[in-house]
Amino acid sequence: MNQEKIGKFIASCRKAKNITQQELAEKLGVSDRTIGNWENGRNMPDLSLFKPLCDELDITLNDLLSGEKVSEKEYQEKLEENIINTIDYTNKKIENHNSFIGLILIVFGILIAITAMTIFPSESSWGSIYSVLGAIISLIGISKFTRKLTYPKRLLCNFSYFLVFVAMLMIIDYISVINIHQAPRFSLFKVSGSNVIYYDTPFYDVVRCSVDQEKESFKVIKNQKYDRDNIDIFCK
Numbered sequence: 001m002n003q004e005k006i007g008k009f010i011a012s013c014r015k016a017k018n019i020t021q022q023e024l025a026e027k028l029g030v031s032d033r034t035i036g037n038w039e040n041g042r043n044m045p046d047l048s049l050f051k052p053l054c055d056e057l058d059i060t061l062n063d064l065l066s067g068e069k070v071s072e073k074e075y076q077e078k079l080e081e082n083i084i085n086t087i088d089y090t091n092k093k094i095e096n097h098n099s100f101i102g103l104i105l106i107v108f109g110i111l112i113a114i115t116a117m118t119i120f121p122s123e124s125s126w127g128s129i130y131s132v133l134g135a136i137i138s139l140i141g142i143s144k145f146t147r148k149l150t151y152p153k154r155l156l157c158n159f160s161y162f163l164v165f166v167a168m169l170m171i172i173d174y175i176s177v178i179n180i181h182q183a184p185r186f187s188l189f190k191v192s193g194s195n196v197i198y199y200d201t202p203f204y205d206v207v208r209c210s211v212d213q214e215k216e217s218f219k220v221i222k223n224q225k226y227d228r229d230n231i232d233i234f235c236k
Contacts, residue, residue: 004041005067011039013057027056047090102144109138113169122182131185135165170203174220177206181218191228198231209235 014024014035021035028035028049037043045053054061062070065082113134120127142161146154173185184206187199195213199206200223207219219234226234 002067003044006044006064007039007041009064009067010035010053010057013059014039017057019056024056028052044089047086098144098147102141105141105144106138107141109134109136109141112137113165117169117172117176117185122176122185128185131169132166135162135169138165174204177218177220181216183208183218191226191231193229193231196232196235198226198234200226207231207234 014021021032021039025032025035030049038045050061050064054064057064060070062079062082065086066078070078111134113131116127116130116134120130139158139162143154143158146157149157170186176182177184183197184199184201187201187206189200191198191200195209195211197208197211199208203223205221205223205226207221208216209219210216221234
């Protein structure tokens with residue numbers, strides 16, 4: 001579909017009927033700037049405006065999509081060609097719309113995850129909840145880009161992205177524990193003792209010794225079994 005050719009055809013038909021851009025815009029319920037964009041080939045009219053535009057310019061839909069007056073001899077051939085072009089154009093518009101929405105969801109999801117880890121205290125469950133929510137929203141955005149893939153490939157891509165996203169959150173959490181000395185956000189269990197808190201995370205454990213005291217410290221250790229009633233031994 002040649003937008004520039006169609007735009008010039010719209011302009012010539014409008015001028016042939018002695019209609020200004022403003023007058024045509026008022027009849028179609030759009031702005032004169034929109035008409036100018038059509039005639040300059042920057043974009044196409046919405047599908048819903050095809051018929052009203054043709055009625056105002058006294059042309060057929062086939063003429064409009066061809067960008068010229070179509071003779072009776074070529075009518076059927078041009079009609080079939082224009083139907084295919086219109087379907088392709090519509091599909092591209094839908095694809096571009098999905099891509100735009102997908103990009104917004106990806107960015108929004110990432111922002112939610114980062115903001116959650118920044119605003120909420122490390123021991124607040126809301127931080128981890130909103131971080132995972134951000135991962136899910138971002139995953140929905142990725143799914144917009146993988147719509148054309150076969151179902152197995154699409155499932156693999158989406159699942160891989162989600163795992164990478166969650167892994168990044170875990171890494172950021174681990175770095176925070178090591179460098180900032182704060183409690184892990186993604187602990188599965190938390191056991192409290194006398195001035196000691198043991199955090200059990202999926203990949204490592206953290207022992208917080210001398211809780212809320214001047215000598216408070218954090219120790220990162222490998223996942224291991226522990227006695228809930230005797231966790232003080234990890235601080236000795």
